[in-house]
Amino acid sequence: MSLRPPTHYQHNPSGKAPLNVLEYELMAERADSLGRAGLRAEAALLRLREATPETLDDLTDDAAVEVYALFIQREICGLKNGRDVVARYGIPGAVIARLGVTRRKPDSGS
Numbered sequence: 845m846s847l848r849p850p851t852h853y854q855h856n857p858s859g860k861a862p863l864n865v866l867e868y869e870l871m872a873e874r875a876d877s878l879g880r881a882g883l884r885a886e887a888a889l890l891r892l893r894e895a896t897p898e899t900l901d902d903l904t905d906d907a908a909v910e911v912y913a914l915f916i917q918r919e920i921c922g923l924k925n926g927r928d929v930v931a932r933y934g935i936p937g938a939v940i941a942r943l944g945v946t947r948r949k950p951d952s953g954s
Contacts, residue, residue, distance in 0.1 A: 874921050881917040885910040908942035
């Protein structure tokens, strides 16, 4: 028994290959993930703007982690320029300076 693809996939008047279903799903997931990363970054930046002097350092670190994740997700989606993100979200320089920096955990004495 042989299988043939549906006839509507065989002829495409535009001359372009039809969009692969898997490609479509991957594009949709990338877009959704980018949106979630943007929302997390927005929330972290909002918490940072409302920070007290006692919480400023920790909230700056948290915002840097979320903004860094947003930049990584944008690069996965093919968006290389980050200047528009910095302007759109109003990312402070203190957060930019900490992008990609990991916090050291306090030594537990072991």
